[in-house]
Amino acid sequence: MTGAEVKQRIVKDSKGEKQNGIKEEKKQKYWEPLTDGVKWIEKYGENLENFFERLPEFISTFIATLAIFTFGATLRGEWVVILVTALKQLTGQTQNTTNATAILELFSSRNLKMENFSMFFIGAHAVSLSTYFLIGGFLHWYFYMNRRHRAKEWKIQPDKWLSPELERHEVMVGTISLLIVGSFSAFLACYIYNGNPSTVYFQFDEYGWLWFFLQFPVIFLYADYTTYILHRLYHTPWLYKHFHKLHHKYKQPTAFSVTAIHPFEILHVQLTSCLPLFTIPVHWLSFYSVAIYVYYHGIIDHSGINFKAQWWQPWQPDAEFHDQHHEFFHCNFGFNMSLWDKLHGTMRKQNRAYTEDTYHGEAPSIDSPEGKAILAENPDLIESKVLQEEIPEVIQNIKTSKTEVETNKTK
Template sequence: MAKKQSVKLAENGKASVENGKASVKNGKTRFDPMAVTWMEKYDKQISTIWKTIPESFGKLIATVAIFMLGISINGDWIGFLFHFKRQLGFYQAPVTANNSSSSFRWQDLGLEHFKLNDLWSFMWPSLLISYSLYYFIGGFIHWYYYVRQRSNPEDWKCQPKKWLTPELEKDEIFWGSLTLFLNAAMSGILTCYISNGGYSTVYYRMNEYGWIWFVLQFPVVFIYQDYTTYWLHRMYHWPFLYKHFHKLHHRYKQPTAFSVTAIHPVESVHIQLCLSAPLFFLPIHWLSFYTSAFYAYYHGIIDHSGVNFKAFWWQPWQPDAIFHDNHHQYFHVNFAFNISFWDKLHGTYRQKDRIYNEDIFYGVGKSVDAASTKELNDDIEERNLENPLAYRAEMPYKFSDKEVKKLKREHIKS
C-alpha cells in the first residue's frame, strides 16, 4: 500500500499530487466533507477491513453498490415506493377541502392549491437518500477502483494514463451535488403532486389496458426515453447550447461515477421533464416507467465510471462503458446512451477514419485527410491513451505504426 500511495498521478499531464494527501495542506489536515478525500484518507483502514472479505463477496458488494447508486441517484425511488404502496392498497389520497368559491383569493395559493400537500414528507427522504448514496456509495466506488487499484489502471481504466485533477474531482462533486438537489426535489414534487390526486396517466391494475399493452409498454417507454435523450444530448452539442450549458459536463474528460449528475441545472431539469412525460401523456403502469428509469440511471453510473465495464449478453442493444467514455474523450460523437443504434442510424457513431475534438461539432468528425497536421497529431496521441482492454475487438480505432506513417506521409504531400 505504501508503494501505491507514492504513485504520482498524471493528472492531465500537469501537476502531480501524492495519493491520499489531497486534503493535506501545509502539514495540516483540512476538514473536507468530500467523500473522495475521506475515502483516500482512510484508505489503509478500509483496505485492512476489505482484505478480511472473500474476493468474490467483495466483487458482489461493489456490483450492488453501483446498482444502488444507479437506481437511487435521481430520487426516483421515492416515486417507486409511493406507487408500490398504492398498488398494494396501503396508500389513500388525502381528502382535500373542496373550495367551491369561484372568487380568487391570494391566501388560497398555498401548497394545497397546487396539490402539493405534505410536500416536505416527500422531499426530505428523497434528498436524504439521494445525497447519502451519492457520497457514500460514490465514495466507495471511487475507493474500490481509483484508490485501491491506483497502481494498475491498465487493468480496469478506460483511459489508464490520465486522471482527473483533485480540483476537477471536487468541481464535479460540487456540480453533481447541486444538480442532484434539483433532481431529487423534482422527483419529490412530482410524486407528491400525483399522490394528492394531481393529473397523471399512471395506472395500477396490470390488465387495465390489456395484457398486450402491459408487456409492450416496457420497450415503448425504454425506447421513448432513450431516443429522446439521444436527441436532447445531440441538441446540447450544438455550438450555442454546448458553450452555455453542456460544456460543464465535458470538463471531465476522464469521467468518474460522480460525473453522472454534474450537468448544468437547466439541462438537467429539461432532461428530467422530458423523461417524466410518459407519466402524464401515456396510459402507463408505474412498474414499466420505473424499470426503464432505474435501468437508465444504473447505466449512467456505469458509463461515467471510467471503468472498462462490458454489457451483458442479454443486452445486445447496450454499448460497453467505453462508448460514452469515448464521448467524453472526443466530445461531439457517440451521443446515445443505452441504444448505440441511434448513432449508427444518424451517422454520429465514431468512425476510425474520422477525427473528433472539442472544436469539431455536429457528430460527424473530420476526415483525416482534411485535418490539419496538429489535429492529426493530437488525434493519434489521443488514441494511444485508450485502453485495449476496454474493447471487445482488437483496438478498433487505433492506427498501426504502418498506418500512422502512411497518414503522415500523405499529409505532408497534400
C-alpha cells in the same frame, strides 16, 4: 491561470477573435451562466468543503440532515404564504389583492393537493444521494484507490486521470444538480400520490396485462431516444458553449460525473423524460423501474471502468461507448442504445480526428492535411489509447517527427 484569465480566454474563444482591452472590460460585466456559475460554485464549494472537513463526522452529518429536513419542511408550502403576505405588506394591498391571492390560490389545497411533501422530499433525496455516494464512492474506493497501480486491467483510459481539482468539481456540481432534480422528483411523486391530474395508474391490470408489459420497452425507447435528441441538441455550438461544456470538463469521467451537468440542462432532460406521466397510461412501477435502470447505467457508463453489457441487455453498449464520448466530444450521443447513433450516422468513426471544435458527429479524416494538423496539435489525441491501438503507425510518425523537431531546436 487566474479566474479573470480563464474568463478572458473563454470570451475570446467564443467570439473567435481578439477583443481590445476596453471591449473586454465591458464584456466581463455580464453574468455568464457557465463561467461565472462554475466559478461561484468553485469558490464557495471549496470553503464549504474545508469547513466540513474540520468538523467531526457526526456533527457534519447532523448539520446535513437538519438542513435537508428544514428545507423539506419549509418547502411544504409555507414559503408561498410567507411570500404572499410579504408581497401584500410591501405593496400595501391589504384590502383587494390580485396577483398575490392568485398565487396563493394556485398553491392552496383546493387546486393542488400536496400532503406529506416533506416525507417525499426527504425520501427522494435520501435515495438519490445514497445511490450517488454509495455506488460512486464504492467504485472510487475499489478501483481508483485500491487498484490505481493496476489501471491497465480495468481503466478505459488507463494512462489518463482526472485532476483532484476536477474530481472535487464534479462532486460539487453533481451534488447540486442532483439536489435540484431530486427536489423536482419529490414534487412530482407527491403531486401524483395526492391524486392530482396525471395519467399514472396503480392497478396492474387496469389497462390489460399486455400493455403493462409493453410499456417497459415503450417508456425505455421514448426516454432513450428523446435523451439522444436533446443531447445532440446540446452539442450544437451555442448550447454546447453555454451549457453542455460544463459536463465535458471531465475527459476521463468517473461515476460522480453522471449528474455533473448544468442544472438547466439536467432539468430539461428530466422534464422531457417525465412527459409520459401526463400523456399515456403508465403504471408507476414500470415508469420508475426504467428510471432507476437509466440512473444506474448513467453511473456505470461514466465510471471510466471497463464494464461490459450483460447477455440479457443486447441493446446496451459497453461503458466504453460513453467514455469515448467524453474523450472525443461530438460523437456517440446515445446512452442506453447505440442504435440511435447508428441510425443517424453519429457513431465515432475510426481514422477521424475528433476534437472539441469538430461538431455534429463529423471530423476530418486522419489522412487529410486538416486531420493530420489536428492530430499533431493535440497531445490528448496522440496519447489516446484508442487511437494508439487503431492507428499505431500514424501516431508513431507524429511522435517521431515531434521529437526530431525538438532535438533540432535544442541543437
